[in-house]
Amino acid sequence: MHHITDPQILRQAAIARHQYRFYYSGRLAVPCVPSLLEEYVEQFHQVFIAVGKKFSDLELESLKALVADSLEQGYAASTHATLVLEYEPAAYPSTGLNYSVSTAIGSVAGQYQGWITEREPPLFRPYPDAKVMDLAAKLGDPPQVRILEIGPGMGRNTLPLGKLGYQVEALEVTGEFVQHIQQEAEQAGLPIKARQGDFLDPLVRFSPAAYQMVFASEVVPHLHDPDQLRLMMAKVCDYLIPGGIFLFNTLLPIGDYVPDRTVRELSVVHCCSLFTKPEILTALQGLPLQYVMEESQRDYEQAHQPPEAWLPENLGWFDLWSTGGGLFALPEGQSPPLELSWILLQRN
């Protein structure tokens, strides 16, 4: 036996021996984006390497399979799903690592619930959409006009329409927002009915052939896929009277830009779901709805809203979001090929 006496080597050896007394545990949470599987697994592995638990190829494969399953499941279940990886040392005498992969399923309502507790009001822009108000003005005498609003938020459009005398029904997923609208409407004696629910829920139904206008401002960017858009439009057809109109906005890809799978999944997770115009037209196929027109929302609103509406303090997150900045981090002066657009449809 050869005795080592070099203090440097001995120090290293003592530290190496000491490793087994380190107990690292932790939790990593990432949004469920299936196409980021490779990136996520690589990142998790880097963490494991940093705590001294490099995985073998076989171990990496099984981690990857678990993560892939959970990402798919989470993404299918919700636009607000989180993958959670938890790890801790294996029980003595093993020197390995135990880990588990799970998903936490959130919702749009949950997201806004978070806004209420975390953010300073106003949560949304304080001014109504000029396009909504202008279209409503063409529908006739307000007390005779029934309007259905999908996703009113805190009533940015609902309350001004109610003040003009329109009969407005508003469906909102976030309970606190519904209460807010109800209170405001009651105090001012406005003809507004607000209720809580998800428009795509099969059991959420409104009177058939009853409304002159249905609109959804900043709602379509929360949808999961073109099927949900088609479902929304099919249900809107049930509620509109013949000739009634459906207005919504969406971040429309410009020119020939077709987002790839990763960008699409990320857009869904970041509440700026992308639908190309051909996809919108396909989603419309066979429905009794005509595509009337599309136009830049920013251009229209800048031209028709009062100038104060475009002060930075009144725009809030809208400025970044409406130019695609919620999805792409591009250098100053560059913008992605997206245009927030009003899209107008009319029922046959």
Next chain:
Amino acid sequence: MKPEVIEFKVGSPLARTPAPAPASTPQTVTDLDALKDSIMARFQTRLYARGEVVVPSVPSLVDYYVQGFDEIFTAIGKKFTPEELEVLRGILLSQLEQGFAASPHSNVILRYEPSDTGGISYNISNLVASMTDQYKTWVDTREPPLFGSHPDTKLLEVAKSLGSPNQINQINILDIGAGTGRNTLPLARMGYAVDALEMTAIFAEQIEAEVQKEQLPVRVYNADILSPLVRMAPAYYSLAVAAEVISHFRNADQLRLLLAKMCDGLHSGGLFLFNTFLATDGYEPDQLAREMSEVNWSTIFTYEDLAYAMHDLPLQFIEEIPVYDYEKSHLPAEAWPPTGWFDNWANGRDLFWLPDQKPPMELRWILCRRL
């Protein structure tokens, strides 16, 4: 699944009625009958009876069950006091309700055995079995075809009204609760594009195997239409059918959910054909009849239930006809009856055993059009 068990002990009948201390010098008994009784009373403590009773979880039958259990306990010489029966009833009812809430195919199990004190100890648990469990046993124990060999003739008639499918004219049909493909496969062979939903995995596999073998235009999903995560292509189908499916539903809310989902999946003008047990006008089923109808695979709905389920949905009622009469007159003679159980079941006799009379419910076809 591990049954939930509630243990309960009944005290020894001897301990319950302690012999009063003799007041004076005891008398010697010589009466033969009295002596025989005393021998038997003492002997009861040496009788060791254990047993198990399994009954369907029907909460409305709680008093009927308590009476039956009481008779068993009396017969083994362990008669319960009214207070003990009351405790038993409370435990039993909560297990019946739990089991029934989980599934109408649940059972409640009473187990009893001698206790250390000379009485008996019993426990009551429930064992939940699902519909898919039940069908799995059909596969293991019955001869196919489990649901008959021919497609429903009413369905074929409705499908034909859509026109004939070809390369250019794809006609999409949704078969909910496809079973072993009795309707899916013949429709697909006629050229219709069929999506088949089936909850029982082994049935879904059987359809899939046939689809592969014959290269049919069918997509098979092992799924429950009522699950929130099961989504259909919106405004896509020309016809949806739910044959012998609603008889498994639990309540009118589930029926409404099905109808609402059909409104989402059917395109405008599309048809929905389903069959369900309907109570004859004027008959209002009570709680017992409703619970027992679920247990007997014959969930009963009233016209009031149906009106609630259809309220404000974009569905237009077209027609309603008795399934038994229609299929009997249209199926080829060699295909009648579809199965050994069909006659009694479709005529409501699995719930009401009236062999020579007509029960106040029957299976009926209902056809609706999506507006």
